[in-house]
Amino acid sequence: xxxxxxxxxxxxxxxxxxxxxxxxxxxxxxxxxxxxxxxxxxxxxxxxxxxxxxxxxxxxxxxxxxxxxxxxxxxxxxxxxxxxxxxxxxxxxxxxxxxxxxxxxxxxxxxxxxxxxxxxxxxxxxxxxxxxxxxxxxxxxxxxxxxxxxxxxxxxxxxxxxxxxxxxxxxxxxxxxxxxxxxxxxxxxxxxxxxxxxxxxxxxxxxxxxxxxxxxxxxxxxxxxxxxxxxxxxxx
Numbered sequence: 001x002x003x004x005x006x007x008x009x010x011x012x013x014x015x016x017x018x019x020x021x022x023x024x025x026x027x028x029x030x031x032x033x034x035x036x037x038x039x040x041x042x043x044x045x046x047x048x049x050x051x052x053x054x055x056x057x058x059x060x061x062x063x064x065x066x067x068x069x070x071x072x073x074x075x076x077x078x079x080x081x082x083x084x085x086x087x088x089x090x091x092x093x094x095x096x097x098x099x100x101x102x103x104x105x106x107x108x109x110x111x112x113x114x115x116x117x118x119x120x121x122x123x124x125x126x127x128x129x130x131x132x133x134x135x136x137x138x139x140x141x142x143x144x145x146x147x148x149x150x151x152x153x154x155x156x157x158x159x160x161x162x163x164x165x166x167x168x169x170x171x172x173x174x175x176x177x178x179x180x181x182x183x184x185x186x187x188x189x190x191x192x193x194x195x196x197x198x199x200x201x202x203x204x205x206x207x208x209x210x211x212x213x214x215x216x217x218x219x220x221x222x223x224x225x226x227x228x229x230x231x232x233x234x235x236x
Contacts, residue, residue, distance in 0.1 A: 008032045009118070010051040012042030012068060013084065014060055018107075022055060025111045026118075039063025043071050050076060053122050055114075056101075058085035066099060073100035077152065077165035080121035084109070100165040102192075140175055142223055142236040145214055147171065154213075161213050166191075170206055171214075174224065174234035183231040207232060 009031045011022045016037075023033045034051065036042035039060040046054065054072060058065040069081055077100065086107045102121040105114050139148040146155040149172050154161045163171075173191050174182070184203040192202075207226075211218040225233050 008034065008049070008051040010034050010036065010042065010045055010054045012036045012039065012045075012054065012060065012065075013057040014038060015057070018057075018084075021111070022114075025115060029115060037061075039065065039068045042068050046072055047075075050079065053080040053082065053118050053125075055082050055084060055118065058083055069099050069101050073165040077168065078125050080118065080125045082114070082118050082121055100169075140236075142175075143214075144216070145223075147175070149175075156214065163213065167206065167210060167213075171210060174232070175236075178234050178236055181227045181230050181233045187231070203232075 007030065009022075009026045011019060011026075011033060013019050013022065013035070014037050019035050019037070023035065026033045031052075034045055034049075036045045040062040042054075042056070042060070043063065045051075056065050056068055056072075060068065065083060065085075069083065072079060072081055080102045081100070082103045082105060083101045084105055084107060102124070103117045105117060138150075139146065141147075144157045147168075148154070149168060152163070152165070152168050154163050154168075154171075170187070170191050173187065187203050207224060208218075211221050211224050215221045215223065223235055225235055227233050
């Protein structure tokens with residue numbers, strides 16, 4: 001796969017009216033825009049030339065927005081993906097952001113707000129791509145776990161453990177802040193990068209999943225510990 005093109009936006013949307021509006025919006029701010037009208041074409045366009053960001057509709061023909069998001073994030077975890085949907089249900093927002101989507105905008109949307117959200121997601125992605133951040137990708141070991149963040153590979157007792165892109169991002173942040181108590185709000189802001197996140201319970205849900213995958217006894221965790229009324233702490 002080729003390297004990303006920072007000023008190129010991939011719009012995956014089947015509504016022609018919205019397609020045209022998004023093309024006008026981003027081209028007026030000096031972005032190059034490519035449009036795909038269904039999920040399958042969107043994945044093909046992403047694989048052919050990785051964009052700087054993706055705007056992705058939730059409900060698409062041939063391949064759902066959820067599946068497209070999952071596919072993109074598996075191959076390019078740091079690529080900003082902003083979801084569009086007419087559904088404003090909090091549960092849907094939580095599910096999509098747990099898949100790794102960087103933000104979620106409900107239709108009808110303000111063009112100015114969408115532009116601001118996309119550009120903020122691009123800035124966050126660039127911060128995570130700096131040399132200092134890349135240095136944090138070095139493999140680490142704790143207990144019977146071996147994690148390689150650059151390759152997105154994790155082994156437990158020598159056996160591979162399937163992990164989502166979001167789970168890797170969360171674990172990496174814990175490892176980089178070993179021994180420090182992290183509040184739910186800090187984890188949401190730094191890992192998900194979304195200050196107005198629907199629910200801090202998302203952190204609890206993700207921690208439960210991580211413990212089930214990493215801890216020998218998830219009910220009595222050794223590495224991913226709860227600090228009562230404060231948050232969580234990683235102990236190598």
